[in-house]
Amino acid sequence: MRYEIPYNEIKTSISGKEFKKIAIQLPEGLKRYGKEIIQKLEKEVEKELILSGYPCYGACDTKDKELEKLGIDKIIHLGHFKIPFKQSIETEYFPIKSNLKIKNTLEKTLEFIDKNEIGLITTPQHIHKIDKIKEFFKNKGIEAKTSKGNKRITSEGLVLGCNFSAAKIKQKETLYIGSGEFHPLGVALSNKSKVIAANPETNQIKEIGYKNFIKKRYSIIGKIKDLNDFGILISTKKGQIRYNLAKKIRKIIEKANKTGDLIAIDDVLPNELINFGYEAYVNTSCPRLSIDDYNKFEMPIITPNEAKIAFGEKDYQKYEMDEF
Amino acid sequence: MRYEIPYNEIKTSISGKEFKKIAIQLPEGLKRYGKEIIQKLEKEVEKELILSGYPCYGACDTKDKELEKLGIDKIIHLGHFKIPFKQSIETEYFPIKSNLKIKNTLEKTLEFIDKNEIGLITTPQHIHKIDKIKEFFKNKGIEAKTSKGNKRITSEGLVLGCNFSAAKIKQKETLYIGSGEFHPLGVALSNKSKVIAANPETNQIKEIGYKNFIKKRYSIIGKIKDLNDFGILISTKKGQIRYNLAKKIRKIIEKANKTGDLIAIDDVLPNELINFGYEAYVNTSCPRLSIDDYNKFEMPIITPNEAKIAFGEKDYQKYEMDEF
The missing domain is CATH 3.40.50.11840 (Diphthamide synthesis DPH1/DPH2 domain 1)
Structure with missing residues (x-):
């Protein structure tokens, strides 16, 4: 195992x-x-x-x-x-705890790191190695800094799909150890800085840019503006309930002379959204759904922040990831 | 609408x-x-x-x-x-209430009815017409009989996917008004008699046999016997909880020197069952899943009754639909 x-x-x-x-x-x-x-x-x-x-x-x-x-x-x-x-x-x-040996991956990241100070973040399965990772970099003359994050974060240096607070270190470069591109993208957007993503499973290192991502999301926001009929998803998963945010989004949508109906949901299944037949959905549940799973849905599904930008409640230059 | x-x-x-x-x-x-x-x-x-x-x-x-x-x-x-x-x-x-006119469908059923007494059952969307249907047949010299069913049935003549009690009339022929083949099949199995299924949406009338169905299920039961590793699904949907039945099935499986683990579940999604990796599942939640949706699953998913037959706790000649 x-x-x-x-x-x-x-x-x-x-x-x-x-x-x-x-x-x-x-x-x-x-x-x-x-x-x-x-x-x-x-x-x-x-x-x-x-x-x-x-x-x-x-x-x-x-x-x-x-x-x-x-x-x-x-x-x-x-x-x-x-x-x-x-x-x-x-x-x-x-x-x-993941059993994966990560030393080779760490060695490989050295080519990508320009500074002698980096921010360090990782996912639950690798976090038990965080002190060893720091030591590895210290021996190479690089200080890897971690942060406690906010109260949703219970282990220093940990990132969640809805919370990048432990990445908010005043560092120009951040190193992410883990799989997937969602977390490092969230960090890049959150810090507006360079993020190096190191995947110990594939041993691949990648620099994560956020500019193309923002361009893509703006094109979606552009489409949203012309639609009239929105379903606003409220999760009933214990740690994802954002009823008040959903009602706030509804007010914004109604101010723009459009319709926004509230929908209570657990797992956001593409078929259920098709059944309801709204032109688009604003998703106040897990942010990852709107971003990572966007292509699974036949209609646009956006974050609350994106809805705010679409309907003029937020400056379009202030794009940010949905965090809570 | x-x-x-x-x-x-x-x-x-x-x-x-x-x-x-x-x-x-x-x-x-x-x-x-x-x-x-x-x-x-x-x-x-x-x-x-x-x-x-x-x-x-x-x-x-x-x-x-x-x-x-x-x-x-x-x-x-x-x-x-x-x-x-x-x-x-x-x-x-x-x-x-369905708005569909059903008179043409009723006229068409006359060719299929041999007796001057039939049992009559239907689904929630047509049940408001049940008196009119009875009247229609009375005018043709046929008595259409309904039954109250058991306490799970709140309207005379109503069938559910898990309850055919309102069909247990001592009649040789039963007429089912509604769509799908699951309900009339359940009635045919339950009564071991002829069932005529009349679909008002397609205006198609069909006699429902149960013998081929039983053959197919016996072939599945035959496969089950050789497997070792079972997941036993317990629904947490309010009206489908059958924890004690699941534990009973587990005992039967263990008596046969096989393994049965309990799994709490809401919607039975094929991917979740694949993730767990059991060789087969016994489903104590909605019976329709094991029968109607059988092909959606990559591994066998059987009813509690079928498990009892597979492991010798029930006579194989006493095949019956899972009802509760």
Whole structure:
């Protein structure tokens, strides 16, 4: 397995007498280990264990209210760091450590780094190596700086798809260790600076520019202006509820003499949006959906910030990623 | 519009002072009217209205616990008859009447009816015509009999995808008015008798046999026997929770020296099942999934009854549809 599952910690956590039915939540990338995990735990713990089969896209994507219906009294959430909000069932988060060796990847980043100071950020699966990464760069004469971020961030140097606060260091260059382009793009937009993305899985290093991205989004914003009929998506995932923001966007849309209807949603499935038949959607739930998954949808799906720009409530030069 | 939306009744229902935020739930086939419905109501009622964007496949598929998170205090559920169970938010059901003229379809069924007594069943959208249908047949010298069904059925002659109790009339022939083949197939299996399915949308009449269907399912049951690793799906949709049945199935699977893990799920999405990687699934949620949607899944997905047959807990000659 590419990951270290903290079996002992999980066992300690669920073996308390008070818990009877325990649900295990896994993000999509870890679901294939669910069978192995539950079967191993079942052998060692005398408890009723149940896998959560809901899609799970982050620490914000919990299903306490739903699992309550089955009498679940403890949730083990694997693969993410805790986001501080109340849940109706006691929930413990166990981030999962990647086993990948990253030294080669770090060596390769040296060609891309121009300064002797960089900002450093990474994702939950690599964060346990952050001190070693700093040491690696220190030995090369480069200071890798991290930041605590805001209260949604529980581990220094961590970035989430909706929160780049730990990247806001006054550095001209930032190094991102992890996969995908969404996080480093968010950082580049947030800092308006150079970001080097190093992917330890593929061993590829890439400089991430944000200017082409902004151009593309402006073309979408341009189309939006001429449409009349908007669905405004409000997530009911615990960590993504932004009802007031949705109502604010509705007011902006109505001020522009257009229609905006509120839609409560959990997973934003393309078919459901087609069924409703709105010309476009403003998405106040997970920002990644509007950006990374844009092409999955048949109609435009934009962020609240983009809606503000489209309807003149925000200066078009102040494009920013949707964060919360 | 092909349907009659009971605007006045809905308005009366939501205009009570105590309700502030009202959610509107629509089944998939009615979602495209959601925009029209909410916009019309918003003009006439001073309330905050929000569409439920969750998939909705029946009266059992409610989202009270989820909508609670947004402070919703009333749910208007369109398109289904009430199923009697408690919900955490006051919920009112408004079945929707189809406007389709069905006289031609009824005339056409006469060629298929051999007896002067038939059982009569239909779906929520046509049930308001049931007395007229009876009258039509009476004038032709045929007595069309209906039954109250069990407590899950709130309107005489109504069939649901998980409940054919209103079809259990001691009749040799049953007439089903509605679309799709799942309901009449369920009735045929349930009564082991001839069922005539009349579709008012296409004006097609068809006799529904169940023998080929059983053959196909036996071939699936045959494959299941040789597999070792089962996921047992438990729905968290209010009207589909069958935790005890799932545990019973697990015991049967374990008795056969195989592994069965419990999985809590809402919408049963093919990708999620692939992610978990079980060889096959036993589905205790909506029965229609295992039958109608069987081909959407890459691995076998069977009903609890089929699992019982596969593992020798039930006589293979006693095949029956999964009902609850």
